[in-house]
Amino acid sequence: MKKHGALLAPLTVVLTLASLAHVAWAGDLKGKVTAQGLRSSGNIVVYIDTIAGQSFPKPAQHVLMNQDHLAFVPHVLPILQGTTVDFKNNDAVGHNVYWPAVNHNRKLAINLGTWPQGGIKSYTFNDLGDVSLLCNVHPQMSGYIFVVPTPYFALTDKEGSFTIRNVPAGQYTLKTWSEDAKPSTQSVTVGSGTVTVNVIVKK
Ligand SMILES: [Cu+2]
Known part of the structure; x- marks a missing residue:
């Protein structure tokens, strides 16, 4: 028995280290989108496309899309496939919500x-x-929901910067969507630590 114990202990340590290392193999994907021919590099969705053999549970938490001061707020809302969106009217007037297509x-x-x-x-x-959101009471109102296949997505700020946190190590296809620009596609490799990528989108 003593001999067995002496052999098992190091094996357990090795297995524990291996599983810890597996958990640690994730990194942040940081980058900047440069929008050519657009007014702004903001409000662009950056996301990791479908990962072969992986599906993600529907988020339990709902996400809010407001109608506020005659506008959809936020203007662009990226969500994981299967997310429930709560559409809330914050104005003293009636609002409608419809979309002509997905x-x-x-x-x-x-x-x-x-x-x-x-x-x-x-x-x-x-x-x-x-999903192009419209209100048939106020034709000037417009907003967007963009439904993505993985939980690894972000929206660019005014400068075009974005961070997608805690992406498991691997090789992926990184895509963008903007209401004004053509979609872009590029490959990206994530290890541990931070990976920096530059993305160019064109009108
Ligand atoms: Cu309205």
Whole structure:
């Protein structure tokens, strides 16, 4: 028995270290988007595309899209596939919410209806791609939801900077979406620590 114990102890240490190392193999993906021919490099969705063999549970937590001062706030809302969005009217006037398509597929058009101040309607987005939000009471109102396949996404700030935290080590396809620019695609490798990438998007 004594001999067995002496052999097992180091083996346990090795296995424990191996599993710790596996957990630690993740990094932050930091970068800057340069938008050519656009007014701003802000409000651009940056995300890791579908990872073969991996699916992600639907987030339990709802995400809020406000109608506030006759605008959709935030203007662009990236979400993981399967997320439920709560549409809230914060104004003293009635607002409607509808979208004419999801990812250009008009069969996925929805009109949620019109409701007064303080009211919330919820919708779960299971289809990937861009959703152009409109209000049929106020034609000037416009916003976007962009549904992505992985939880590894970010929205650029005014300067075009973004950070996607805690991405497991691996090779991925990094994509962008903007309401004004063409989508971009590039490959990226994440190890441990911070990886810096530059992304160029074009009108
Ligand atoms: Cu409205």
